[in-house]
Amino acid sequence: MSEKENSKSFMSSMMSWIDRRFPVTENLERHLTKHPVPKKVNFYYLFGALLMVVFMIQVITGIWLMMFYTNTEEGAFASIEYIMRDVEYGWLMRYMHSTGASAFFFLMYFHMFRGLLYGSYQKPKELVWLFGCFLLFLLMAEGFLGYVLPWGQMSYWAANVILSLFGAIPYIGPDLQVWIQGDFVLSGITLSRFFALHVVVVPLLMIALVVFHIFALHEVGAGNPEGVDIEKHRDAKGMPLDGAPFHPYKTFSALPAMGIFFIVFFAIVFFAPTGGGYLIEKPNFEEANFLKTPDHIAPVWYYAPFYSILRAVTFGIPFLGITSKFLGFIIFAASIAILFVVPWLDRSNVQSIRYKGIYSKIAMILFASSFITLGYLGTKPVNELRTLIAQICTIFYFAPFILMPIYTKYEKTLEVPERL
Amino acid sequence: MKKFLILLIPLSIFIYSAGENKCGSLEKCDYYSADVHDTYSLQRGLGIYMNYCSTCHTLELLRWNRLQRDLDIPETILIEDLIANPDIKIADYMTFGLPEVSAIGAPDLTLRTRVRGEDWIYTYLRTFYEDPEQLTGTNNLVYPGTSMPNILVGLQGIQTLDNDGTIKLKSEGSLSRAEFDDSMKDLVNFLAYASEPARITREKNGIFVILFFIIFTAVMWLLYREYAKEIK
Amino acid sequence: MSKKRKHIHILDGMSLYTRDRSPFYWGYLNIGGKIFKKSLKTTDRKEAEKLLFAWKNEIFSNSMNLSDDQDHIEDHDHSKQEVIVDDKRRKALLITSGIMGAVTVAGFAVPFLSAWKPSEKAKALGASVKFDLSKLQPGAMAIVEWRRTPIFVVHQTQEAIDNLPKLNSKVTDQANDVLPSSNNKFTVLKGVCTHLSCAPKYHPEIEPKAWDQDWLGGFFCPCHGSKFDLAGRVYKGVPAPINLEIPPHTFSGNTLIIGESA
Numbered sequence: 024m025s026e027k028e029n030s031k032s033f034m035s036s037m038m039s040w041i042d043r044r045f046p047v048t049e050n051l052e053r054h055l056t057k058h059p060v061p062k063k064v065n066f067y068y069l070f071g072a073l074l075m076v077v078f079m080i081q082v083i084t085g086i087w088l089m090m091f092y093t094n095t096e097e098g099a100f101a102s103i104e105y106i107m108r109d110v111e112y113g114w115l116m117r118y119m120h121s122t123g124a125s126a127f128f129f130l131m132y133f134h135m136f137r138g139l140l141y142g143s144y145q146k147p148k149e150l151v152w153l154f155g156c157f158l159l160f161l162l163m164a165e166g167f168l169g170y171v172l173p174w175g176q177m178s179y180w181a182a183n184v185i186l187s188l189f190g191a192i193p194y195i196g197p198d199l200q201v202w203i204q205g206d207f208v209l210s211g212i213t214l215s216r217f218f219a220l221h222v223v224v225v226p227l228l229m230i231a232l233v234v235f236h237i238f239a240l241h242e243v244g245a246g247n248p249e250g251v252d253i254e255k256h257r258d259a260k261g262m263p264l265d266g267a268p269f270h271p272y273k274t275f276s277a278l279p280a281m282g283i284f285f286i287v288f289f290a291i292v293f294f295a296p297t298g299g300g301y302l303i304e305k306p307n308f309e310e311a312n313f314l315k316t317p318d319h320i321a322p323v324w325y326y327a328p329f330y331s332i333l334r335a336v337t338f339g340i341p342f343l344g345i346t347s348k349f350l351g352f353i354i355f356a357a358s359i360a361i362l363f364v365v366p367w368l369d370r371s372n373v374q375s376i377r378y379k380g381i382y383s384k385i386a387m388i389l390f391a392s393s394f395i396t397l398g399y400l401g402t403k404p405v406n407e408l409r410t411l412i413a414q415i416c417t418i419f420y421f422a423p424f425i426l427m428p429i430y431t432k433y434e435k436t437l438e439v440p441e442r443l
Numbered sequence: 444m445k446k447f448l449i450l451l452i453p454l455s456i457f458i459y460s461a462g463e464n465k466c467g468s469l470e471k472c473d474y475y476s477a478d479v480h481d482t483y484s485l486q487r488g489l490g491i492y493m494n495y496c497s498t499c500h501t502l503e504l505l506r507w508n509r510l511q512r513d514l515d516i517p518e519t520i521l522i523e524d525l526i527a528n529p530d531i532k533i534a535d536y537m538t539f540g541l542p543e544v545s546a547i548g549a550p551d552l553t554l555r556t557r558v559r560g561e562d563w564i565y566t567y568l569r570t571f572y573e574d575p576e577q578l579t580g581t582n583n584l585v586y587p588g589t590s591m592p593n594i595l596v597g598l599q600g601i602q603t604l605d606n607d608g609t610i611k612l613k614s615e616g617s618l619s620r621a622e623f624d625d626s627m628k629d630l631v632n633f634l635a636y637a638s639e640p641a642r643i644t645r646e647k648n649g650i651f652v653i654l655f656f657i658i659f660t661a662v663m664w665l666l667y668r669e670y671a672k673e674i675k
Numbered sequence: 676m677s678k679k680r681k682h683i684h685i686l687d688g689m690s691l692y693t694r695d696r697s698p699f700y701w702g703y704l705n706i707g708g709k710i711f712k713k714s715l716k717t718t719d720r721k722e723a724e725k726l727l728f729a730w731k732n733e734i735f736s737n738s739m740n741l742s743d744d745q746d747h748i749e750d751h752d753h754s755k756q757e758v759i760v761d762d763k764r765r766k767a768l769l770i771t772s773g774i775m776g777a778v779t780v781a782g783f784a785v786p787f788l789s790a791w792k793p794s795e796k797a798k799a800l801g802a803s804v805k806f807d808l809s810k811l812q813p814g815a816m817a818i819v820e821w822r823r824t825p826i827f828v829v830h831q832t833q834e835a836i837d838n839l840p841k842l843n844s845k846v847t848d849q850a851n852d853v854l855p856s857s858n859n860k861f862t863v864l865k866g867v868c869t870h871l872s873c874a875p876k877y878h879p880e881i882e883p884k885a886w887d888q889d890w891l892g893g894f895f896c897p898c899h900g901s902k903f904d905l906a907g908r909v910y911k912g913v914p915a916p917i918n919l920e921i922p923p924h925t926f927s928g929n930t931l932i933i934g935e936s937a
């Protein structure tokens with residue numbers, strides 16, 4: 024008994040020694056054990072935790088792939104097959120990494136859609152949302168850079184298409200493209216710098232942003248599907264009445280979610296790692312060939328909606344000297360950029376779609392269905408009808424945002440309850 | 444919220460019906476999905492590969508000893524019958540010293556099944572027909588103008604193309620149609636194996652990983668319920 | 676079928692709402708910051724409104740007696756439905772899930788650790804090598820590369836073999852007075868000094884050397900002066916602690932196979 028007490032006091036004096044120099048306990052309490060979260064949320068609120076899990080999977084499998092990967096024009100493709108065949112469990116690392124990239128986007132899109140549905144970007148969470156948007160941007164860059172690394176036909180030609188976009192910028196475009204490539208064509212020189220960006224620069228930025236994202240969130244408090252402010256009603260200890268400590272309630276709710284995620288994730292990794300050509304495309308099993316374009320270049324599914332928007336712009340603005348290619352680039356960039364300003368477009372007096380008016384609901388449905396349709400079209404070769412549909416969907420993609428200041432201000436909203 | 448989930452259903456339908464399904468001049472390839480777990484089939488496929496394909500095509504990413512291990516081939520058979528060349532080590536690749544793309548342009552076959560798809564290869568091998576206009580004397584429905592001669596003609600028999608675009612058997616080969624199709628399945632199985640040797644372990648062990656996570660989820664769910672009821 | 680959740684605003688601080696699993700309308704009142712909720716036990720909208728007003732009036736008259744404290748502190752209302760915590764069950768679940776977690780982490784670790792083992796390529800490079808002995812003259816030494824290590828293959832002269840027992844007193848490991856690694860004529864050694872991994876030099880000549888006046892042939896390591904005899908036995912009083920290592924090898928006729936033991 025006394026021994027136990029002794030060791031306890033030793034532990035606690037040790038802790039206080041550390042805490043005086045480095046606030047471990049304080050931060051644990053602040054971000055984990057005592058941090059209040061709304062006690063009633065729905066499954067949408069689990070995607071953030073899963074995103075952290077995939078991020079870790081990507082970093083760890085990525086580090087392991089890096090141990091065997093060769094970042095040269097001659098060696099890259101062969102080194103991927105080396106990983107797949109000769110390295111013990113190399114295939115698992117690679118499939119986890121490639122499936123992880125898709126999972127990352129899948130979760131990211133749901134995570135963001137949650138934000139749009141429940142107004143999670145509204146005051147005072149604007150910065151949380153902004154950091155998130157930067158993360159989306161970085162993830163898109165990261166995926167693109169990583170996609171080039173296996174140096175297959177699709178890596179090469181898809182990268183070629185995207186890099187040519189930079190060439191469309193008036194005046195500086197062609198020089199900018201050459202500068203990014205470090206060569207007059209996409210080549211091994213480009214591959215090496217993309218490798219450095221993919222494994223060091225972008226992941227580092229992402230880690231930093233994830234930290235900002237979480238810190239900002241913990242400062243202003245997590246939201247809930249009702250849009251109820253839980254801070255209003257507190258008990259004697261200052262704990263929100265509708266809140267519960269992060270640990271064990273939130274942590275333990277993330278565990279079954281993680282289990283379900285792993286079931287789906289590993290079902291893909293073990294039984295359909297190429298996802299029928301959607302996760303790893305067939306042409307990417309052929310080494311990059313400068314002289315031969317694959318018959319059909321399609322982006323991976325997670326870029327497809329944006330790629331569709333890009334392709335849907337078949338006209339320019341001649342009197343401004345804007346070619347259709349450049350206008351496509353602008354609108355493509357705008358489709359991501361518009362997400363950044365959403366917090367300032369929404370003028371509604373309620374947060375959640377549950378209490379917003381009918382226009383907001385229609386807007387959300389329009390946005391979601393056009394996003395999915397654009398994604399579908401993006402993986403298909405173009406024809407006239409598809410281009411037309413893509414153009415309409417592009418309008419429906421932007422309209423909910425552009426009109427947001429109007430309809431959110433004037434539509435009739437329902438009263439939000441006081442408590443959860 | 445269920446409305447939004449319903450929107451996802453079309454997405455899941457698109458996932459597998461991907462791409463334009465055209466198969467050369469055919470509307471669709473004959474469906475075939477390789478089975479790499481039938482070791483005898485893989486061995487038979489290897490036999491066909493060695494007899495008919497290996498004169499022109501290499502397997503530059505497959506090692507002899509890997510093949511031996513995965514296909515359960517006795518060492519003496521490997522060394523005396525399959526490699527049959529004292530200069531080749533068992534850890535070497537199955538290239539027989541051929542260049543990656545041989546003089547007549549035959550590509551390396553290791554990854555072809557992954558590039559083209561299993562159904563494509565399966566259909567391609569079975570749709571050669573007589574065509575005097577071609578250098579090789581034969582043409583193919585899936586890959587019109589292919590420069591590969593129909594080396595399997597002895598097994599399959601000579602096929603001709605009817606005016607309506609279907610294929611007819613002109614003279615019998617040594618195998619019946621069903622036997623020939625089975626052999627081609629063996630060959631595709633073998634090529635699918637060659638394109639990804641890890642597939643055998645991958646598909647075999649995946650199920651245990653998934654079962655584990657099902658149990659994991661169940662336990663974690665109970666744990667979560669246990670705590671969640673406090674804050675209901 | 677559960678009803679959709681819905682809020683119907685009546686007046687400020689007064690509303691009706693429906694709940695997921697209840698067929699009835701519920702009343703919601705906010706009176707001076709205090710919240711009241713209850714089921715109105717009716718599915719009729721009009722009726723519910725009436726009840727809500729009645730309820731409000733009732734509370735209003737009651738609340739006259741209550742102190743109107745601004746900093747009113749509310750109770751955790753979930754504590755109303757007393758939760759009985761089964762500590763045993765909880766502990767069992769915590770332990771099971773802890774074990775599950777540990778198994779998961781260990782399971783994840785296996786492939787990552789295995790990936791560091793020599794790959795098939797490394798094994799292929801590390802496979803055994805063959806060496807044709809017929810061209811190696813007596814007294815000559817060949818260096819064969821195996822696993823990126825120099826392997827010394829010495830064809831011993833009869834004189835060298837006869838000299839070996841004479842060195843028994845000078846070497847650490849006297850027992851080995853026969854050629855330890857030979858088919859009587861050939862010695863196969865790893866050309867790696869057992870001190871700090873330099874490559875020792877082959878000095879078969881029997882003549883006084885700077886490092887040894889009575890040199891009977893052997894290996895001398897230039898790095899820190901370790902001495903070995905022709906059979907690879909280490910001399911006493913040198914930095915190297917043990918004999919030169921013998922790689923696994925076998926003889927098949929005139930062919931030496933390094934990397935496979937007999």
Ligand code: HEM
Pocket residue numbers: 078081082083084085086088089092103117120121123124127162165166167169170171172173221222223226229303
């Ligand atoms: C953070 C999010 C990340 C995403 C979304 C991502 C995405 C990708 C993608 C799509 C590929 C191509 C996969 C394929 O077709 O095989 C790839 C390859 C690669 N990634 Fe990442 N990655 C991420 C993080 C990392 C990190 C942190 C590292 C290293 C520290 C890393 C190292 C690699 C390497 C070495 C490859 C090339 C090998 C291969 O293609 O299999 N990645 N990545």
Ligand code: FES
Pocket residue numbers: 868869870871872873896897898899900901914915
């Ligand atoms: S390394 Fe040979 S004597 Fe030190």
